Amino acid sequence: MAAKMLLLALLAMVSSVAMASDPxxxxxxxxxxxxxxxxxxxxxxxxxxxxxxxxxxxxxxxxxxxxxxxxxxxxxxxxxxxxxxxxxxxxxxxxxxxxxxxxxxxxxxxxxxxxxxxxxxxxxxxxxxxxxxxxxxxxxxxxxxxxxxxxxxxxxxxxxxxxxxxxxxxxxxxxxxxxTITIADAVFGSKPPISDEVLAKAFQVDKKTVDWLQAQF
Known part of the structure; x- marks a missing residue:
């Protein structure tokens, strides 16, 4: 009986998360x-x-x-x-x-x-x-x-x-x-900018490429 109640409680929690939106x-x-x-x-x-x-x-x-x-x-x-x-x-x-x-x-x-x-x-x-x-x-x-x-x-x-x-x-x-989070704006146009070292490693490019991309935003 306890196991059944626990299962029902877990299902209720999953359902509430699945339907989560504005209150x-x-x-x-x-x-x-x-x-x-x-x-x-x-x-x-x-x-x-x-x-x-x-x-x-x-x-x-x-x-x-x-x-x-x-x-x-x-x-x-x-x-x-x-x-x-x-x-x-x-x-x-x-x-x-x-x-x-x-x-x-x-x-x-x-x-x-x-x-x-x-x-x-x-x-x-x-x-x-x-x-x-x-x-x-x-x-x-x-x-x-x-x-x-x-x-x-x-x-x-x-x-x-x-x-x-x-x-x-x-x-x-x-x-x-x-x-709205526009990916390019958020990654390359953040204020202050994300470190070019971090972005170069994340995108597997050199820092000059990152610096050029950041300059566009």
């Missing part, structure tokens, strides 16, 4: 009070008596983002920092515009799974699994208009527009504030 709300809503000086894991709730419809409203996803950057893409995010009503609701979204041959560089969302839908154009997408047995597997897919692809939470992923016309995609994320 579930304990009331109808908790509109973020951006003016509060209290620091919490998220945002303090605004007094419900002063909440307005505008707290749940945002505009601008109909407008294309500037893809004139080096990588040729632009992400327009609607997260809790832009839409206060998302606080505690565990969701957010992005519009991503890609110029021809544009790239949304390899990155991760440490707090969210992302599901992506192509609205116009085409995308070559992929993600890499973690360092497990037989790990670091690359899963890729060519997407066309109307196709959907999911990137599991925390895994490195990317999107590339292989065509010669603009592409637009909409992504939904399972966090009010999913965070």
């Amino acid at each position: 579930s709300p304990l009331q109808d809503f908790c509109v973020a009070d951006k003016d509060s000086e209290v620091l919490v894991n998220g945002f303090v709730c605004k007094d419900p008596k002063v909440v307005k419809a505008e707290d749940f409203f945002s505009t601008g996803l109909d407008k294309a983002g500037d893809t004139g950057k080096k990588v040729g893409s632009n992400v327009t995010a609607v997260n809790v920092n832009k839409l206060a009503g998302l606080n505690t609701l565990g969701i957010s979204m992005v519009r991503i515009d890609y110029a021809p041959r544009g790239l949304n560089a390899p990155h991760t969302h440490p707090r969210a799974t992302e599901i992506l839908t192509v609205i116009e154009g085409q995308l070559f997408v992929g993600f890499v699994t973690s360092n497990t047995d037989n790990g670091n597997r690359l899963f890729t897919k060519m997407l066309k208009k109307g196709d959907v692809f999911v990137f599991p939470q925390g895994l490195i992923h990317f999107q590339f527009n292989p065509g010669y016309t603009n592409t637009v995609a909409i992504g939904a994320l399972s966090s009010q504030n999913p965070g």
Whole structure:
């Protein structure tokens, strides 16, 4: 009997970890009070008596983002920092515009799974699994208009527009504030920079190569 209870407890723990995401709300809503000086894991709730419809409203996803950057893409995010009503609701979204041959560089969302839908154009997408047995597997897919692809939470992923016309995609994320870590920026553009000796050893290249890469960021 004791062994059975222990097994059930372990299963419950595994299930709770597997479903871990932003905390579930304990009331109808908790509109973020951006003016509060209290620091919490998220945002303090605004007094419900002063909440307005505008707290749940945002505009601008109909407008294309500037893809004139080096990588040729632009992400327009609607997260809790832009839409206060998302606080505690565990969701957010992005519009991503890609110029021809544009790239949304390899990155991760440490707090969210992302599901992506192509609205116009085409995308070559992929993600890499973690360092497990037989790990670091690359899963890729060519997407066309109307196709959907999911990137599991925390895994490195990317999107590339292989065509010669603009592409637009909409992504939904399972966090009010999913965070983004762009791999190249984080590794070669950290402030202060990571030691070139450390990076040279990690990437198995000489220090001059690392110094050149760091200069790009």
